[in-house]
Amino acid sequence: MSDRLKELLERGPKAINIGVQDFADSLKAQGAEVVQVNWAPPAEGDVEMMALLDELL
Amino acid sequence: MCRGIVVRKNEYHDSVFLMRVARRISEQENIDQAALFMGTEKNKGILIELGYPARELEAVTPSDLILAVKARDEKSLNDVLVNLEGWLRAEPGRTDLPAVRDMGEALSRQPLANLAVISVPGAYAASEAQKALERGLNVFLFSDNVPVEREIFLKRYASERGLIVMGPDCGTAIIGGIGVGFANKVRRGPIGVIGASGTGLQEFTTLVHRAGSGISQAIGTGSRDLSDDVGVISTLAALDALAADPLTNTIAIISKPPGPQALATLIPRIQKCPKPVIVCFLGAKKEPAPAGSAYQKVRTLDEAAALALQSITGHLPPLFGPDDTRLKALVSGEREGMNPRQRYVRGLFAGGTFCYQAQQVFMDAGLVAYSNAPIAGNHKLSDGSMSREHSLIDMGADEFTVGRPHPMIDSRLRRERLFAEAKDPEVAVLLLDFLLGFNASADPVGELAPAIAEVKGEVKKRGGYLSVVASVCGTAEDPQGLDGQIARLEGEGVVVLPSSAQAARFATLLAAHIRRRC
Numbered sequence: 001m002s003d004r005l006k007e008l009l010e011r012g013p014k015a016i017n018i019g020v021q022d023f024a025d026s027l028k029a030q031g032a033e034v035v036q037v038n039w040a041p042p043a044e045g046d047v048e049m050m051a052l053l054d055e056l057l
Numbered sequence: 058m059c060r061g062i063v064v065r066k067n068e069y070h071d072s073v074f075l076m077r078v079a080r081r082i083s084e085q086e087n088i089d090q091a092a093l094f095m096g097t098e099k100n101k102g103i104l105i106e107l108g109y110p111a112r113e114l115e116a117v118t119p120s121d122l123i124l125a126v127k128a129r130d131e132k133s134l135n136d137v138l139v140n141l142e143g144w145l146r147a148e149p150g151r152t153d154l155p156a157v158r159d160m161g162e163a164l165s166r167q168p169l170a171n172l173a174v175i176s177v178p179g180a181y182a183a184s185e186a187q188k189a190l191e192r193g194l195n196v197f198l199f200s201d202n203v204p205v206e207r208e209i210f211l212k213r214y215a216s217e218r219g220l221i222v223m224g225p226d227c228g229t230a231i232i233g234g235i236g237v238g239f240a241n242k243v244r245r246g247p248i249g250v251i252g253a254s255g256t257g258l259q260e261f262t263t264l265v266h267r268a269g270s271g272i273s274q275a276i277g278t279g280s281r282d283l284s285d286d287v288g289v290i291s292t293l294a295a296l297d298a299l300a301a302d303p304l305t306n307t308i309a310i311i312s313k314p315p316g317p318q319a320l321a322t323l324i325p326r327i328q329k330c331p332k333p334v335i336v337c338f339l340g341a342k343k344e345p346a347p348a349g350s351a352y353q354k355v356r357t358l359d360e361a362a363a364l365a366l367q368s369i370t371g372h373l374p375p376l377f378g379p380d381d382t383r384l385k386a387l388v389s390g391e392r393e394g395m396n397p398r399q400r401y402v403r404g405l406f407a408g409g410t411f412c413y414q415a416q417q418v419f420m421d422a423g424l425v426a427y428s429n430a431p432i433a434g435n436h437k438l439s440d441g442s443m444s445r446e447h448s449l450i451d452m453g454a455d456e457f458t459v460g461r462p463h464p465m466i467d468s469r470l471r472r473e474r475l476f477a478e479a480k481d482p483e484v485a486v487l488l489l490d491f492l493l494g495f496n497a498s499a500d501p502v503g504e505l506a507p508a509i510a511e512v513k514g515e516v517k518k519r520g521g522y523l524s525v526v527a528s529v530c531g532t533a534e535d536p537q538g539l540d541g542q543i544a545r546l547e548g549e550g551v552v553v554l555p556s557s558a559q560a561a562r563f564a565t566l567l568a569a570h571i572r573r574r575c
Binding site: 003004005006007008009010011012013014015016017018019020021022023024025026027028029030031032033034035036037038039040041042 | 067069071072073074095119120154155156157158159160162163164166167169170171172173174175176177178181185189193194195199200218219220221232233234235236237238274294298301302495496
């Protein structure tokens with residue numbers, strides 16, 4: 001097992017939450033450290049192009 | 058009636074938040090319907106189907122926020138439409154979290170981060186997950202609608218770097234005692250669990266907790282991980298992790314039956330695992346593990362929990378040993394007062410896995426059922442909104458939840474269906490599940506209890522008796538409180554069983570009893 005997964009299981013989540021803020025709120029309520037990313041879709045919303053770029057990069 | 062739309066360009070809010078705001082708007086006087094969502098093609102299509110003019114939506118993009126309202130008069134409509142900013146700001150309950158614009162900034166705020174929790178729309182989710190993995194983060198990917206090719210790519214990429222991708226379509230995990238997504242408050246203990254189903258993990262972990270033991274880790278894999286396409290990548294990572302985890306003494310794996318190739322990959326790894334392993338393949342054929350296997354095989358979630366507990370304590374807790382005398386008395390009591398036309402069970406499930414499991418329980422009892430999501434051997438309803446004979450309905454299926462909140466966070470869908478079912482004079486039993494825990498409805502039972510009382514009353518007026526049978530998945534420590542939720546149901550005359558499988562079994566006993574008397 002890698003150190004990263006081992007560390008996650010041993011120490012619990014230190015999370016970055018991207019999306020539904022309720023998930024971040026509930027993590028915080030349980031005492032976990034969490035940073036919320038105020039995510040928004042790409043301006044033009046061209047998802048297929050974005051996926052292509054992801055694959056190329 | 059009148060309708061109207063207001064659009065705010067380039068303003069994004071998450072769907073759970075928007076559904077909550079929409080619900081508050083729709084509860085206003087003279088407002089018949091309120092939809093608040095992003096301007097995706099799918100959402101625009103829903104509005105056009107609802108009768109909103111397509112031309113008003115032409116220029117709307119997925120980056121734009123739409124509020125669409127149907128009201129009884131112009132004034133009520135305009136009052137709502139002009140005040141969208143007010144509705145968005147008035148939503149209570151947000152905590153004061155550090156918030157940043159992107160993952161890079163998030164990592165500079167939290168350099169020791171070890172997990173990305175991702176719930177953006179499916180079309181964008183794989184890209185965000187990839188960014189997280191590249192930065193060395195494990196991923197909990199709640200989003201669904203991620204293409205399977207991208208899932209495979211992400212999981213292989215993670216595996217090569219010693220990371221795990223829980224998901225896509227992962228609802229639940231409990232990591233180091235902290236619930237992620239839809240999880241319950243359970244004590245820590247010696248039992249680790251790996252699950253392809255969020256509600257499956259919730260049921261297993263709460264049953265273990267209620268029996269007095271605890272959970273070391275509950276690791277979600279996403280619903281497709283045990284398919285031949287994906288090939289158990291995350292399940293194997295989780296199995297290795299739990300095998301090495303000093304807190305874990307026993308491991309359970311919960312899933313629908315794996316693909317044959319996936320199974321052929323998984324079994325040798327289970328055989329080599331140094332800890333006891335219990336395998337629960339919901340919907341699999343009824344057969345024990347092959348002789349000489351290093352694992353035990355069961356078919357329901359409560360059996361999995363019972364065996365895991367037995368492997369730790371050496372005995373089965375009372376939760377799983379139903380008292381036959383009491384059950385028979387209960388069945389007989391529920392049968393009293395039913396009229397001869399009442400024959401069928403209607404299951405309305407918030408948890409898709411509970412619907413699946415109930416179908417298996419029915420089939421084992423020799424009862425064929427209709428469903429919108431039938432298992433092999435059952436019948437598919439031609440229209441999921443119209444039950445017939447014994448029907449077991451997954452109310453969280455896409456056909457009911459596109460543009461509407463999932464029944465785990467909002468009871469309206471199930472309430473409407475409850476009334477519809479109770480009108481059918483052939484209905485004898487309603488079978489329900491309730492899910493507590495973080496991120497679930499604040500009061501799932503309270504939202505449905507008045508409707509249950511009402512439909513029971515209506516059937517009584519017709520000269521019958523409507524039996525309502527339920528299970529509540531949760532713990533006393535959950536924000537909603539298990540004991541209060543059960544007491545409220547019992548106060549309405551609902552028969553509450555300790556697990557979803559037992560509730561389904563009870564419904565089959567009742568159905569068999571009714572059949573004998575007919």
